[in-house]
Amino acid sequence: MDRRSDARRPYRKTRRPVERIRILGVTMDLVRLEEIMHHVADHIARKQRFVVANHNAHSVYLMGRNAEFRRYFDFANLTMVDSGPMVLLSRLVGLNARGFHRWTYLDWRHHFWSLANRHGWRVFYLGGAPGVPEKAAEALSEKYPNAVIGVRDGYFDAAPGSADNAAILAQIEAFQPDVLFVGMGMPRQEVWLLHHLDKLPPCVTYSIGAAFDYEAGVQYSPPRWAARMGFEWLARLLADPKRLAGRYLVEPWFLLGLALKDIAAALLAGRLMKGFFKPRAARQPGVEAPAGP
Numbered sequence: 001m002d003r004r005s006d007a008r009r010p011y012r013k014t015r016r017p018v019e020r021i022r023i024l025g026v027t028m029d030l031v032r033l034e035e036i037m038h039h040v041a042d043h044i045a046r047k048q049r050f051v052v053a054n055h056n057a058h059s060v061y062l063m064g065r066n067a068e069f070r071r072y073f074d075f076a077n078l079t080m081v082d083s084g085p086m087v088l089l090s091r092l093v094g095l096n097a098r099g100f101h102r103w104t105y106l107d108w109r110h111h112f113w114s115l116a117n118r119h120g121w122r123v124f125y126l127g128g129a130p131g132v133p134e135k136a137a138e139a140l141s142e143k144y145p146n147a148v149i150g151v152r153d154g155y156f157d158a159a160p161g162s163a164d165n166a167a168i169l170a171q172i173e174a175f176q177p178d179v180l181f182v183g184m185g186m187p188r189q190e191v192w193l194l195h196h197l198d199k200l201p202p203c204v205t206y207s208i209g210a211a212f213d214y215e216a217g218v219q220y221s222p223p224r225w226a227a228r229m230g231f232e233w234l235a236r237l238l239a240d241p242k243r244l245a246g247r248y249l250v251e252p253w254f255l256l257g258l259a260l261k262d263i264a265a266a267l268l269a270g271r272l273m274k275g276f277f278k279p280r281a282a283r284q285p286g287v288e289a290p291a292g293p
Helices: 033-045 057-063 067-075 084-092 105-119 132-143 163-175 188-199 211-216 224-228 232-239 241-269
Strands: 020-023 026-029 050-055 078-081 122-127 148-152 179-183 204-207
Touching: 020 084, 026 057, 033 050, 033 078, 033 105, 033 204, 050 057, 050 067, 050 188, 057 067, 057 084, 057 241, 067 188, 078 084, 084 232, 084 241, 105 132, 105 211, 105 224, 122 132, 122 163, 122 211, 132 148, 132 211, 148 163, 163 188, 179 188, 179 211, 188 204, 224 232, 232 241
Parallel strands: 026 078, 050 078, 050 204, 122 148, 122 179, 179 204
Antiparallel strands: 020 026
16 A cells, blocks of 8 residues: 555644653653655654664553663653543543554554665564564565565574674674664563664664464454544454453553543643643644655
8 A cells, every 4th residue: 555645634743842742651652654654754864773663551550660661761762652542531621632643563554564665674573473474474474465575483592792793783783774663562562672772783673463463363353443432452352361361451541540630630620621622722833734755
């Protein structure tokens, strides 16, 4: 799917303070898909490191339980919102979040790979079970033949200084990726990146979970209408209740205190519920609809 003929949406090339929000004790960026890809393409062109992270309810839960995972987000240049309920809570407490600010890999995969195909980006994926990333790379290469894809499965000794790590870093260095996807699940993927960011070639890095599992067809992909309605979590839970029951039915209760704190602060500031009724803002200076990447 090449998006070259699609109409260009206006998007902002510069960030505004109100587009970085803090909720449930974490900081996130309210960005449209076009903005994300603009920053990715820009840093690839300049051969600069750019760290893309994401937050959802599971990551917020882990933030209070894993110091290294928490520290990874200090290095993130852009932190996407990957949670419909978090968007809803943001709106409840009067912040500027909207449904189009919520992004997960399944939402932006076609846009990303269309750009990778058009520009001949070199994309390396680290993660997945043996054989899975190779299967995914084969399927992607059929659709996007100009994208150069390298892979390595995620079954290795990830301890800092291990022989496995040294071999993987050498493989990535030899490949010279424009984009490095690390998909080993939270918090392992973020902790691995934290330990090795300064050892990687300058590239865009994503902590991306089971992205290539979806591309290989070995993991259930929830329909995008469920995501748009805020029920992707339910679709995932019904598809894999044994693995996800704790994440979706138990962990959120540990976030209740953080949510109540945000609601109380919004009430005192007179912001409660204003996010539901705020009219759509007119286009601001600096918002452009360029030919873009």
